[in-house]
Amino acid sequence: MPNEKYDITIIGAGVIGVACAWYLNKAGYSVCIIDKGQAGRGASHANCGLISPSHALPLTMPGVVAKGMKWMLKADSPFYVKPDLNFKKFRWLLKFAGRCNEKDMMQAMIGRKEILDSSRKLYDELFAAEEIDCEWEEQGILFVYKDSKGMHEYEATNKLLNDYDLGATPYSGKELHDFEPALRDDVYGGWHYTMDAHLKPDLLMSEWLRILRDKGVVIKENTEIESMRPEAGKVQCADGEIRTNTIVIATGAWSSDIGKMLGFKIPIQPGKGYSITMSPPKNPVRIPCILQEAKMVVTPFQSAYRLGGTMEFSGFDDSLNPKRLDAIRKNAAEYIKDPEGDLVTEQWCGWRPMTWDGLPIIDQSPAYDNVFIAAGHNMLGLSMAPATGKLITEIIKGDEPHIDARHFKYQNKM
Numbered sequence: 001m002p003n004e005k006y007d008i009t010i011i012g013a014g015v016i017g018v019a020c021a022w023y024l025n026k027a028g029y030s031v032c033i034i035d036k037g038q039a040g041r042g043a044s045h046a047n048c049g050l051i052s053p054s055h056a057l058p059l060t061m062p063g064v065v066a067k068g069m070k071w072m073l074k075a076d077s078p079f080y081v082k083p084d085l086n087f088k089k090f091r092w093l094l095k096f097a098g099r100c101n102e103k104d105m106m107q108a109m110i111g112r113k114e115i116l117d118s119s120r121k122l123y124d125e126l127f128a129a130e131e132i133d134c135e136w137e138e139q140g141i142l143f144v145y146k147d148s149k150g151m152h153e154y155e156a157t158n159k160l161l162n163d164y165d166l167g168a169t170p171y172s173g174k175e176l177h178d179f180e181p182a183l184r185d186d187v188y189g190g191w192h193y194t195m196d197a198h199l200k201p202d203l204l205m206s207e208w209l210r211i212l213r214d215k216g217v218v219i220k221e222n223t224e225i226e227s228m229r230p231e232a233g234k235v236q237c238a239d240g241e242i243r244t245n246t247i248v249i250a251t252g253a254w255s256s257d258i259g260k261m262l263g264f265k266i267p268i269q270p271g272k273g274y275s276i277t278m279s280p281p282k283n284p285v286r287i288p289c290i291l292q293e294a295k296m297v298v299t300p301f302q303s304a305y306r307l308g309g310t311m312e313f314s315g316f317d318d319s320l321n322p323k324r325l326d327a328i329r330k331n332a333a334e335y336i337k338d339p340e341g342d343l344v345t346e347q348w349c350g351w352r353p354m355t356w357d358g359l360p361i362i363d364q365s366p367a368y369d370n371v372f373i374a375a376g377h378n379m380l381g382l383s384m385a386p387a388t389g390k391l392i393t394e395i396i397k398g399d400e401p402h403i404d405a406r407h408f409k410y411q412n413k414m
């Protein structure tokens, strides 16, 4: 690749890198995306596909640490931390535990709400501007409770969220089963959030990448970066040098490695999750359901059906643990009459880019004026992608940000 030169080089072709590329290209910059693997095959590939403004509350809620400890004692639980001597992970977990209080939860919630609400609107704008066939549907999502206890306890959370225009409608008994007939008769209730939507993530990725290529964005796949010299505007790849004015780090769960290459910390841990994709069963759920006690998701796409969940802090171990896959299936059968389709098309794991405060970093890097970070979107990268792309473009151009950028500052993570 002799003499290749771009205004912007984005590292990482997940949904965040792609969203950044779309807005930067729209702003008139020449853009190249580099991925060490296949574009769109990271966490953005087979996640649960929810676009969820309803998920404004972070994981760091009061009481979560005690609950997590209990879960860790069960081999098939939805949460696991591999015991090892990884001090970065240990520090991350301590920081996470320190945030599990009302004040920090609410602070994170305000930032998450801003970026989630903005992204939800920007998806509408994106689909109006581009022909993207990704099985987009706007039916909301249902938080489902098997037991009455959890359903009633959620009333307090709903009241809290109501004050932020994020209220849900409760259903129980006959009303619930009329509303979602695929749920088992012994499922107690559910809270319906109307503002959420869903799409098939792999289709979004392939369509968005096609559009970017059509617009002249260069996408280099299977390209390893050997070194970077931002001060000289150079990125050295295995097959040649790229000259660039600006670098955007959008490497999701792998971002701390890129930070290390450039001499600064990016405190992001990989949070492994699983999904099982199959043909739709005869009686699929009508709308995506979050099975609350089991901490898992069932997403009915038009062309497929997906069960997903679990959170493992076990580094980048890419083995598919059969116990966890079985647990996902078994849990789905606890809530849904006809939980599985006949044909399993994919069993998958991906790494969520987890920050300890539940907020992504969208900011200039601490070491170089021309290096920017767009990473750490936790369990909501798909839901937060458009506003991330728009915000990073505003930051690079020096424009007034459309959302409060202070929530996403690098400094907040130090």
Ligand SMILES: Cc1cc2nc3c(=O)[nH]c(=O)nc-3n(C[C@H](O)[C@H](O)[C@H](O)COP(=O)(O)OP(=O)(O)OC[C@H]3O[C@@H](n4cnc5c(N)ncnc54)[C@H](O)[C@@H]3O)c2cc1C
Pocket: 011, 012, 013, 014, 015, 016, 017, 034, 035, 036, 037, 038, 039, 040, 041, 042, 043, 044, 045, 046, 047, 048, 049, 050, 051, 052, 223, 224, 225, 250, 251, 252, 253, 254, 255, 257, 258, 271, 272, 273, 274, 275, 308, 309, 349, 350, 351, 352, 353, 375, 376, 377, 378, 379, 380, 381, 382, 383, 384
């Ligand atoms: C089971 C599961 C279910 C989920 N469900 C949802 C959901 O319903 N809704 C939602 O909003 N979010 C969901 N998420 C979270 C969401 O998938 C992530 O937050 C999002 O995909 C992160 O996007 P990203 O672009 O930052 O990372 P990725 O998609 O992982 O992309 C990062 C890219 O960077 C590349 N890369 C890494 N290092 C380098 C390097 N050195 N050089 C070049 N390239 C590099 C990788 O190859 C990869 O392609 C889910 C995640 C999981 C695991």
